Amino acid sequence: MEDNITVLLDRVSKIYRMGEVEVHALKEVSLEVHRGEFIVILGPSGSGKTTMLNLIGGIDTPTSGKIVVGGRDISRLSEKELTAFRRETVGFVFQFFNLIPTLTARENVEFALDLVPREKRGSAKEILEKVGLGDRADHFPSQLSGGEQQRVAIARALAKRPPVVLCDEPTGELDYDTGKMILRLMRDIATEERCNFVVVTHNSAIAQMADTVVKLHSGEISSITRNEKPEDPENLVW
Ligand SMILES: Nc1ncnc2c1ncn2[C@@H]1O[C@H](COP(=O)(O)OP(=O)(O)OP(=O)(O)O)[C@@H](O)[C@H]1O
Ligand SMILES: [Mg+2]
Secondary structure (H helix, E strand, O other): OOOOEEEEEEEEEEEEEEOOEEEEEEEEEEEEEEOOOEEEEEOOOOOOHHHHHHHHOOOOOOOEEEEEEOOEEOOOOOHHHHHHHHHHHEEEEOOOOOOOOOOOHHHHHHHHHOOOOHHHOOOHHHHHHHOOOHHHOOOOHHHOOHHHHHHHHHHHHHOOOOOEEEEEOOOOOOOHHHHHHHHHHHHHHHHHHOOEEEEEEOOHHHHHHOOEEEEEEOOEEEEEEEOOOOOOHHHOOO
8 A cells, every 4th residue: 555545445335233223324335535735525414424424533444345544454442452453543623513411622632542552652731832722722612612512522633643634524513704713724734644534524615625526325435526725714604
């Protein structure tokens, strides 16, 4: 595999079986993500976006096909190996922030760092400063606005300096301006850290800021488009 490919999907299928019912959530999906690329995955509800993200992130395993992330084939790992993979290689940002309510912003970030080898860690305070929340480190999630909570979640995802950051509807719960601010932050971080962002959304306006847009339809990739000039998040309208 080429060195600059961080994520490779090779004819990946995912079938959910529930008793007699089979759901073909992904059908022979193939994709190459290059280092530093900002990818947006677009598609209607039920098209397989979250499934794809969960497979790349090692939250779930494919029914068939091959998935390589950061040079590692994760298609057939055991649960224990997948846990280690997730810890070392991917950061997750979710729609509903998923912060631990009883921990402060700083503790939420530190908690994620806990399992990371010391030499690979940044400091929680530094990372919170990067997302503009240096002065809010000791606040609990309930004392923060939605946008601030999502910035803590981004700080948490970045703390271990993962090569790949996976975001599922990261602006879904945020108002327009806050959403754009979060997208701007993600874009800046992607450039600065040279990490890959894979952002899932049903908001097609967001696609304009991506390097590459992958459209999913009924579990299949209907198009892959590369933007010559990704739009500044500031200029997005939705
Ligand atoms: N754990 C599961 N068990 C059974 N079926 C599932 C499971 N997870 C997802 N599916 C089905 O797989 C298909 C793809 O779901 P997925 O969550 O990937 O869609 P999505 O594109 O993320 O949709 P949304 O925009 O609504 O979040 C859907 O038909 C869904 O019902
Ligand atoms: Mg989803």
